[in-house]
Amino acid sequence: KNEVEQSPQNLTAQEGEFITINCSYSVGISALHWLQQHPGGGIVSLFMLSSGKKKHGRLIATINIQEKHSSLHITASHPRDSAVYICAVMRYSGGGADGLTFGKGTHLIIQP
């Protein structure tokens, strides 16, 4: 079983729809990251969460540490939101920074 599971793997929606991508993890973490990758492009950090909720424009990310679950929401989705969204966790390692463990990504397509 992967330590970081994302769902759905693929999602196609119409412009304007409310989008939710889920991430569950099975290890102790110090932080959870949501990343965005456009086709053929680089990787951009959207959010880093250690508790609660963060909002940036139309994007909202939440985390429930007790349930080991995080969600990324996109309100009023737009075709430019089409990308792969990747959940990644930084394991708790007593002060070190041992690198991220990644989910396999959610491929989102927003149709006009």
Next chain:
Amino acid sequence: DAGITQSPRHKVTETGTPVTLRCHQTENHRYMYWYRQDPGHGLRLIHYSYGVKDTDKGEVSDGYSVSRSKTEDFLLTLESATSSQTSVYFCAISARDRGEEEQFFGPGTRLTVL
């Protein structure tokens, strides 16, 4: 982008040849990472560094070595490239040494081993 560059950006090489990929950062962050990205596997950690001459293995380190002789440069070497090492390689840095968990990624290097 935290001033991260990777070189080369694209490389085609033959099986058995040595290959070195370079990651360069301009902001003196302590923590640096090499990841590879493959269809069906996603991103996986190869090696990481927590300071000059301080490195450690990640999840998929077999066939790779790294060196960090200066804060700003982190080199990934494939001693004898194999076709299974065809991948996109990303370097990243962590701002953890400044009290932040955010990670910044380089633009990636697409490596093809024939």
